[in-house]
Amino acid sequence: xxxxxxxxxxxxxxxxxISSVEGKKDLALVVNQGPLDSAAGxxxxxRFCAAPVQWSRKTVADGHIKAVILNSGGANACTGQAGYExxxxxxxxxxxxxGTQPDEIAVCSTGLIGELLPLDHVLSGVxxxxxxxxxxxxxxxxxxxxxxxxxxxPKTVSLExxxxxxxxxxxxxxxxxxQLATMLCVITTDAAVGAGQLQAALNAAVDHSFNRIDVxxxxxxxxxxxxxxxxxxxxxxxxxxxxxxxxKACASLARQIIGDGEGxxxxxxxxxxxxxxxxxxxxxxxxxxxxxxxxxxxAGNDPNWGRIVSSLGTVPVEEAPYDxxxxxxxxxxxxxxxxxxxxxxxxEVDMTPREVHIDIDLNAGDEQATVWTDDLTHEYVxxxxxxxx
Amino acid sequence: xxxxxxxxxxxxxxxxxISSVEGKKDLALVVNQGPLDSAAGxxxxxRFCAAPVQWSRKTVADGHIKAVILNSGGANACTGQAGYExxxxxxxxxxxxxGTQPDEIAVCSTGLIGELLPLDHVLSGVxxxxxxxxxxxxxxxxxxxxxxxxxxxPKTVSLExxxxxxxxxxxxxxxxxxQLATMLCVITTDAAVGAGQLQAALNAAVDHSFNRIDVxxxxxxxxxxxxxxxxxxxxxxxxxxxxxxxxKACASLARQIIGDGEGxxxxxxxxxxxxxxxxxxxxxxxxxxxxxxxxxxxAGNDPNWGRIVSSLGTVPVEEAPYDxxxxxxxxxxxxxxxxxxxxxxxxEVDMTPREVHIDIDLNAGDEQATVWTDDLTHEYVxxxxxxxx
Numbered sequence: 001x002x003x004x005x006x007x008x009x010x011x012x013x014x015x016x017x018i019s020s021v022e023g024k025k026d027l028a029l030v031v032n033q034g035p036l037d038s039a040a041g042x043x044x045x046x047r048f049c050a051a052p053v054q055w056s057r058k059t060v061a062d063g064h065i066k067a068v069i070l071n072s073g074g075a076n077a078c079t080g081q082a083g084y085e086x087x088x089x090x091x092x093x094x095x096x097x098x099g100t101q102p103d104e105i106a107v108c109s110t111g112l113i114g115e116l117l118p119l120d121h122v123l124s125g126v127x128x129x130x131x132x133x134x135x136x137x138x139x140x141x142x143x144x145x146x147x148x149x150x151x152x153x154p155k156t157v158s159l160e161x162x163x164x165x166x167x168x169x170x171x172x173x174x175x176x177x178x179q180l181a182t183m184l185c186v187i188t189t190d191a192a193v194g195a196g197q198l199q200a201a202l203n204a205a206v207d208h209s210f211n212r213i214d215v216x217x218x219x220x221x222x223x224x225x226x227x228x229x230x231x232x233x234x235x236x237x238x239x240x241x242x243x244x245x246x247x248k249a250c251a252s253l254a255r256q257i258i259g260d261g262e263g264x265x266x267x268x269x270x271x272x273x274x275x276x277x278x279x280x281x282x283x284x285x286x287x288x289x290x291x292x293x294x295x296x297x298x299a300g301n302d303p304n305w306g307r308i309v310s311s312l313g314t315v316p317v318e319e320a321p322y323d324x325x326x327x328x329x330x331x332x333x334x335x336x337x338x339x340x341x342x343x344x345x346x347x348e349v350d351m352t353p354r355e356v357h358i359d360i361d362l363n364a365g366d367e368q369a370t371v372w373t374d375d376l377t378h379e380y381v382x383x384x385x386x387x388x389x
Numbered sequence: 390x391x392x393x394x395x396x397x398x399x400x401x402x403x404x405x406x407i408s409s410v411e412g413k414k415d416l417a418l419v420v421n422q423g424p425l426d427s428a429a430g431x432x433x434x435x436r437f438c439a440a441p442v443q444w445s446r447k448t449v450a451d452g453h454i455k456a457v458i459l460n461s462g463g464a465n466a467c468t469g470q471a472g473y474e475x476x477x478x479x480x481x482x483x484x485x486x487x488g489t490q491p492d493e494i495a496v497c498s499t500g501l502i503g504e505l506l507p508l509d510h511v512l513s514g515v516x517x518x519x520x521x522x523x524x525x526x527x528x529x530x531x532x533x534x535x536x537x538x539x540x541x542x543p544k545t546v547s548l549e550x551x552x553x554x555x556x557x558x559x560x561x562x563x564x565x566x567x568q569l570a571t572m573l574c575v576i577t578t579d580a581a582v583g584a585g586q587l588q589a590a591l592n593a594a595v596d597h598s599f600n601r602i603d604v605x606x607x608x609x610x611x612x613x614x615x616x617x618x619x620x621x622x623x624x625x626x627x628x629x630x631x632x633x634x635x636x637k638a639c640a641s642l643a644r645q646i647i648g649d650g651e652g653x654x655x656x657x658x659x660x661x662x663x664x665x666x667x668x669x670x671x672x673x674x675x676x677x678x679x680x681x682x683x684x685x686x687x688a689g690n691d692p693n694w695g696r697i698v699s700s701l702g703t704v705p706v707e708e709a710p711y712d713x714x715x716x717x718x719x720x721x722x723x724x725x726x727x728x729x730x731x732x733x734x735x736x737e738v739d740m741t742p743r744e745v746h747i748d749i750d751l752n753a754g755d756e757q758a759t760v761w762t763d764d765l766t767h768e769y770v771x772x773x774x775x776x777x778x
Contacts, residue, residue: 047713048702048729078698080714080730113695114731175682175699216681217606218696219703292605292681292765293564293773300774306502307607309467310564313437314608324436325469340437341469342503376681377774378767384682385689385766 001158002140005167007190008033008230012132013142016125018118019073019111027122028070028146029129030186031098036231039065040198041106042206044223045179050077052107053222055087059103060226063195066104068186068226069094069129070147071122072171074111077221086119093123097130108184108224110149110171144169147184150383155256157187157249163235164191166245170253174262174384176215178286178371182257185210185225187249191242192231201246202227209250212282212371214289215261216380225250258372263379266298266356273368274361280320281369284360287311295376301351303331308358309340322362330359390547391529394556396579397422397619401521402531405514407507408462408500416511417535418518419575420456420487425620428454429588430495431595433612434568439466441496444476445613448492452584455493457575457615458483458518460511461538461560463500466610475508482512486519497573497613499538499560533558536573539772544645546576546638552624553580555634559642563651563773565604567675567760571646574599574614576638580631581620590635591616598639601671601760603678604650605769614639647761652768655687655745662757663750669709670758673749676700684765690740692720697747698729711751719748 004011011030019026032039041060043053059065069090076083091105098105109117133139144154150173157168168187175183193201206225227246237245258267270288275281288294291311297304308329329337334349336342356375374380393400400419408415421428430449432442448454458479465472480494487494498506522528533543539562546557561572582590595614616635626634647656659677664670677683680700686693697718718726723738725731745764763769 046699046702047704047706048698075695078695078726078730080728083730113693113699114726177703218680218682219699221695221699221702291607292769293607296770296773299770302774304502306464306467306610309437310435310502310608310610313435313610314566315436317436337467337503339469341467341472376770378770380681381685381688381765381767381770384685385691 001137001167002144002156002169003030003167003186003188004135004137004140005158006165006188008232009188010133010135011139011143012129013146014125014128014132017121018071025142025146026071026073027125027129028143029067030143031067031133032228032230034230036192036229037064037066038193038195038198038229039063040195040202040227042202042225044220046219046221048078048221050075050109050222051079051083051087052076052109053224054084055091056106056224059106064104065106065228066100067094067098068106068108069126070108070184072110072147072149074109074115074117075113075222076109076117077113079116082116086117089119090122093126106226110183110222113221147171150174150262152260155253157252159245159249161237161241161245164189164233164237166249168249168253170257172257173260174216175218175220176213176257177217177219178211178214179219182210182223182225183220185253187227189229190233191229191235191237193229193242198227198229201243204243205247205250208247209254213254213258214371214373217290258374261374262383263377264374265377266375267354268298268356268358268373268375269370270358271368271370272360272362274363274365275367276321276365278367278369281367283315283319284312285369285371287315289371289373292376298356299375299377303336303346303349303351305329305337309337322364326363328361332357390526390556391533391545391558392419392556392575392577393524393526393529394547395554395577397621398577399522399524400528400532401518402535403514403517403521406510407460414531414535415460415462416514416518417459417532418456419532420522421617421619423619425581425618426453426455427582427584427587427618428452429584429591429616431591431614433609435608435610437467437610439464439498439611440468440472440476441465441498442611442613443473444480445495448495453493454495454617455489456483456487457495457497458515459497459536459573461499461536463498463504463506464502464611465498465506466502468505471505475506478508479511482515495615499572499611502610536560539563539651541649544642546641548634548638550626550630550634553578553622553626555638557638557642559646561646562649563604564607564609565602565646566606566608567600567603568608571599571612571614572609574642576616578618579622580618580624580626582618582631587616587618590632593632594636594639597636598643602643602647603760603762606679647763650763651772652766653763654766655764656743657687657745657747657762657764658759659747660757660759661749661751663752663754664756665710665754667756667758670756672704672708673701674758674760676704678760678762681765687745688764688766692725692735692738692740694718694726698726711753715752717750721746
């Protein structure tokens, strides 16, 4: 369903010869046919952000985007002025075909850092993609396949509001850290919403979704989340419902990233309750999610709560006040740590489900936060040691 | 040579039945026979610090320690009041034998978090260890073996000053993060040095050694570094020489930890130069050292500079001002990143040596810092997923 689920959007995914994998779809085009062209974006904070991020951040700034061109097979990051010119040339090619200006085109790239793209392949691919544009399900699906790199499956979302729709696609399975945790994401809606409202909805949604997942603690140079509104439904949505739906779309896509984390055999939900503030809860949850030792233990089906509390113990008291003697930890519903010490026997925990739930109660207040991570497996090392990506 | 290299110290390492590995030496005793009993200590910042850390931090505070008792096979962490009483009982047993008070005894434990020690085995082991005390090389070696857990080899140091000696031992190969990166360490000297001078020398040495290595980003609950002076040489050392020797001892032991990092196939030195301040250089070096993606790439003999700069790019500009377009990266002497972009071809880098040198020049100032880490291998995951530790 993907980005074409919402009315007013056409898409395509084609093989342009950018990826080193023969015949892989590696170029996606999403066109907003209006009547509106509102847009919002959130981008990586990485100081080595890629050329397409530099380009798109600028073009999205005025709240209007008519099309997004995305490629896998190359990040176009750390490529200097030449890389920036590739993004600009790609945007110009799309603009010429779509009949608009380059500054109405967002550009997204993903793949190996440090190399220029094969620009001739990109530009001829843009022509093929433009020719293949369609608003049907298959076109949306093709686009979601074309942005995949180490992803094992496409990740899409389709939601219905009161008279309007939201569709989306995302790619990402490695270099996923809580700030900003995604690679490339395009969400479309046919609701009639202005850029300001879009940006507010997207900021809130990203903060509680892509910013709360962590596969490997590594922040990408290319992270881009775009939200485009065509207004084709003619419906001006209830703001609360709309914000909630955008949040739900982002949460679904973020959850799918975790479910496809590189080499993962378990998806791990870490919820910290009983904190004095939400940010204290979040700091604790993130510290636990970042522990390689815990992630290895979970890969080995070992609910090693010592590794949970030792990570918790690294959060400075100024960031999260709590008494270590009052902390409890439940794993999959079994309270294996009570008052900061041993609780029920950890052999009672059933670790066979794909989803592992770690519930930490700091017993210090009423605030909470949840983050998601994956376990750390042989396969993660294999993917990132033996493959060039 | 270990802790008995310095005069005035006797030691022992015995099998007390604490470890689950049949017959493994798991209890070490180090006794300072004086005439001085000056001591200094540095401990983990973990808020779930183990009972022996709580005990030893208190006993070392007055600058005097007559003996250290150390065990592998159990961390005695997150064991509450009962765990603290085990540390106290162990100290009392040692004190009775040595002929002093329990508050002159430091206690160190390492192993699984969350379980009490088999105290009867510990106490009878203390008797065996006391009976086995000797100031010969073998006794020092036995002690260094008795503190090992996943370590594949003992780690010791022996240095000669002008008329005095420094010896030491350390254990640690996992749960090693830059703050504080060690597990258990005892350094001895026969120099005549007071507690204040010892503590100053140790603080400075630890800051540039154990605090600058990172195997897996995980901070232990049990980290303890002790420096004991017997004064048996009768020599009051030149302070600068003494400080430098303590720094050298810590650096050697820290380097040995990296060389024995769990499952590691490469030791990685990351030096950041051209920073505006030392702390800026350190923040950048630590960010690179913490990258799972880079560590996997190095395990695969891939000098993936994109993963180096993308980690560098996560350090906030307030912490480390630099221009990403001016950064250079050399791996094993080959400048593969120039002006923030591609330099020489990365295939020119020889990745076969065990040691990998990453030299990053921020070209922003004159300060620098170095940290060491390991690569991230299948074996690391194996050790920490499939073993209980």
